[in-house]
Amino acid sequence: MNATVGPVAINTFREAVRDRVLYNLVLFALLMIGAAILVGEISIGIERLVIINLGLSAISIFGLVMAIFIGVGLVYKEIEKRTLYSLLAKPIRRWQFLVGKFAGLLLTLGVNTIFMTLGLAAALVYVGGHFVRSDASILVAIYFILLEFALVTALAMFFSCFSSPMLSTLFTLGIYITGVFADDIHGIGEFTKNPAVLAITRTLYYLVPNFHNFNAIDTVAHGGAIPFSLVWQNTLYAALYIALLLVAGSAVFSGRNLK
Amino acid sequence: MSTPAIEILGLTKDFPVGFWRKRMRRSLDNLTFQVEEGEVFGFLGPNGAGKTTTMKLLMGLIFPTSGTARVRGRSIDDVQMHREIGYLPEQPYFYDYLTARELLDYYARFSNYSKAERRERVGRFLERVGLAAAGNVQLRKFSKGMLQRAGIAQAILHDPAVVILDEPMSGLDPVGRREVRDIILDLKKQGRTVFFSTHILSDAEMLCDRVAVLAGGKLQGVGAPGEIVSMKAHAMEILFEAREGRALPAALAKNATRIGGRCRVEVPEEALYGALEQLRNCEARILSVSPVHPTLEDYFFRLVGSPATSRGLEEISR
């Protein structure tokens, strides 16, 4: 299978690079440099806190934007531009194509994040002078952010299999926001004690991907540690949900008549 | 009898049309024919006849409403069958951020070649389609003709037994078309089967062992180009110069066409001597008399009729 998924993935990565997607790193660098220099003005004593908050939030936001905007075009673009025709003439199954595109975007996001992490580390050293032990948990927080990227990419790509980029973006964003607020929604349901509302909110809670699971920025910024159980639980959750989306997407895409 | 290269068995395709997608338009109706191994087979028909639809069905890009097809004995559902096929889509689009070399290399990865083999093949086929100089240019800078050639290269790079080309001559200048013709003949010499669609009928006449004619989603005829057109009776063509001041006989004048100083008229074979007599009587100067070879084009137009009906739309309401 690597003979089919692999080339598609690498080519997807290559497309992103040639589309100059990685230039967002320049923006990120400017942001971190500016922050590192100015943070001392805000207040002494919380420079590391601010750099970590800003850095992780920026990594998260930049990556999510990329995941959504590139993700919704992953399949759609290939169909519209007809580049898919000659590709599907090769011995590759449609689901292999999907997995390849997914892997390619994930690779792009991964590379992007690595560079950003280096930038964050540099900024931290600049304001703090050295690393402390608790900084290792920053890497865990970044891992969680990567899991988030993977989920959002899978979501966006799923919609890309059958709807236009505009609609796919709306759907994906909508589900993402719902997923971030999932526990609030759940809480509201529990609070009202109205059985109908309760049923709806509960269903929603388990249906929608709970993105708040992956948010460890607050903890990590204050030097807290992340329990290992959370790490593998989140990994499993993400893997299951992504599998779900890929299977559903493959089903939809495999039966689709290309125009 | 060996397995046919391509067997098309009752292929039918309906498309939903209309805003609510409730009505169906039948774009292919119970198509059945075969392409034998080793032959060059032309697929002819006006725009909208269903040629591209047929090819997309063969390649698994769209799915039949009913019917099936096989390539070298394997069903079109079998994706491994694609190892033996090369396909050039109509108006090929490729990843424009890749260079020609990268594109071919990418597609070559789906066959099991070693790195060295791949490199060698990519170089060889770039050369073959005349793109060796442009190998490292990004496809977005390619002209239509160059894209067409790149498309052909990727279709034959893995030495497939069956090559399916949708309008391979489109967008090419006469030099390019000659090159494609040469490639097709070369493929035939290698024993491969070539199935291509075109509406340049002279190409079909020149290259094909057999042709199928499609119009309105229905198969109109299959056979060697010579068989298909042998139904028309021969006519004779007379080229002459009319004498100044002398009028032509009415019947002749009606059917004659004038180009510069010359006139041309076609008469049925049996009426030839009568016409010559008439021309001599009005002192026209005969330039030449030659038989008119019926062409595929005549057959085509006669068969297909006026442009309006040649669209061949047949709606089946639900």
Next chain:
Amino acid sequence: MSHLSQTRALWAALAGVPLLFAAIAALQMKIDAGTRAYMEENEELLLRSGSAVRKMSLGYDSLLADLYWTRAVQYYGSRAGFANAKFGLLWPLLDIATTLDPKLIVAYRFGAIFLSEPSPAGAGRPDLAVELVKRGIAENPDDWNLNGDLGFLYYWWMRDYPNSAAAYLQGSKNPKAPSWLKIMAARVAEKGGSLDTSRMIWSEIYQSTQDKKIRDRAMEMLRGLKAREDETELDELAQAYKNRFGHFPDSTKAMLDAGMLRAIPVDPAGYPYVFGPDGKSSLVPISPVVIPPDLKAPPEVSK
């Protein structure tokens, strides 16, 4: 585009774009001037509720907390020093910041000082400061600095010595806490509002923070306390002078000549003290040292 028309277009842009930008900038200045008066009176914060902001944060709570904190600091900084400064938004800004990030210790400590200080140095709401710090302690039980701040607030602004002592005591229970907390608990319980205790408190505040504004404030307080102490001492000496010479001294030089002082005493800013006709010493008007008004005579509370 022909070469000529392109050249023309370029020249037009070269001239026009800077001009237009200048016009826009000028217009913006006019708008700002017009709204400034309006905004002075109607300080507005679009969202005052910490939990509302939290809901809108999409999970980026920590970052938003930092932004609100930054805003709070700038809000304070831009108004501090003006005669009629009011700090109506300081509490909501700090409230939101600490709701978004309950572990933002610096915000609690800043609020402890500058929410409680009366205008023009602060918002003049020690009750809100107490609420803020109490919340900080609940979320960060391990931070003994906050206990110290609470103790300070009760002592200095509320004159609530029992609660103050209790807060210091609570803080001292933390094994990492320095010993002065315990000492403070004892002193407050015992001596109430004495100059000594006050000086110790402000001294600890000065040393326990890196926030420049808090340190400056603490330094001001310490200087004021020193001045107060000096004045008390000088008043006693003046009384002794009167007993000796029959009248109050008119300046510290007189006392120096009389051998009662070894040198001209100066206030912490370097200005000499002066005497009024009633024999009470005071600071020179131009001295920047300020004696905290309500500490002129802190009431001694008997146990």
